[in-house]
Amino acid sequence: MEKTQTIQTERVHSLLFLFLEWFFYDVPKGILKAFWNFLRFYFNYFSIPLLLKTLFSPWRRYRWSYGRGFDLKRYLSTALSNAISRLLGAFIRILTIFIGLVFEVLILAAGVIVFCGWFLLPILLVSSLYFGLRLLIG
Secondary structure, eight states, X not given: OHHHHHHHHHHHHHHHHHHHHIIIXXXXXXXXXHHHHHHHHHHHHTTHHHXXXXXXXXXXXXXXXXXXXXXXXXXXXXXXXXXXXXXHHHHHHHHHHHHHHHHHHHHHHHHHHXXXXXXXXXXXXXXXXXXXXXXXXX
16 A cells, blocks of 8 residues: 555656646747747848848849940939939838838747746636636635
């Protein structure tokens, strides 16, 4: 009888430790890994490193040629057109980078909420049971 009780106690302790390991180590690790993957995905989806490297490149590679010979009017017109193309490219790239960074911040905030919420679930469960039983009883 003594040996059976010891085995059952060991199983309960083992199960308790397995649950605690799962709840406090495995799942939080998985949550952090999932949100890290989300952050990496959107960072690459919005091509933030590439957009920073090509920030002042012409928009859609629209460039005008200066042509042969020297004509001041044509030279200034072409230079202005190329400058406008570069400024338009920079504006759209900055806007895209900004939107990408907003998404990153939103995902980071959601990750913090989910991560902290995971640890609040047991408290929420116990308090819900307590208040539910209190409503039923009296």
